[in-house]
């Protein structure tokens with residue numbers, strides 16, 4: 134069965150370890166009964182602390198937000214897949230903010246996806262068009278290039294996050310029908326078992342519309358994921374809606 138996933142990308146929010154610990158502890162204590170897989174992606178510097186609060190067998194799993202594709206070496210400022218693997222099960226790759234502010238391209242994303250799988254991490258591959266359009270050409274190209282050289286039998290081991298760039302951090306989430314259309318097209322380039330998430334201004338109000346769509350396997354939440362009460366609510370609503378369809 135395909136996974137149902139609610140993931141929170143903390144981005145570069147939470148600038149003190151005390152705040153990161155409080156949020157993690159609150160989520161751990163309030164999400165133990167959620168059926169969906171819950172993943173949180175703190176900034177790299179808080180990974181160790183967050184992982185130790187959650188524990189290896191806890192309900193809430195850890196993702197890193199980025200890594201380099203080399204296993205080790207003289208790469209100042211970078212973290213390697215092997216380092217991430219000690220702290221996390223998932224790795225976000227190719228987020229639009231990495232592409233926009235740090236010049237990541239589809240080739241880098243592909244190298245990182247390959248390195249993640251090799252290290253035993255589950256990549257969460259982000260794709261999405263910059264401008265609003267029903268044409269899924271850009272996300273499809275990004276996904277195809279992210280999965281280059283990867284055998285089809287491994288497609289079930291990746292997660293795809295469809296995140297229209299115009300919807301990220303704007304308060305304007307995509308229409309769930311629109312998102313479903315793109316996700317259905319992306320599915321043809323992944324596998325039936327690949328979980329495909331929607332991301333872009335998901336909050337406790339908008340999550341219901343995405344949870345109602347059987348084609349959408351989860352959500353990747355940014356800004357709303359660092360507000361403990363709101364993220365807990367998003368997980369609860371997701372679970373409730375998915376249990377009805």
Ligand code: PGA
Nearest residue numbers: 301302333334335355356
């Ligand atoms: P947002 O971010 O929910 O703040 O729009 C989503 C993301 O960037 O993953």
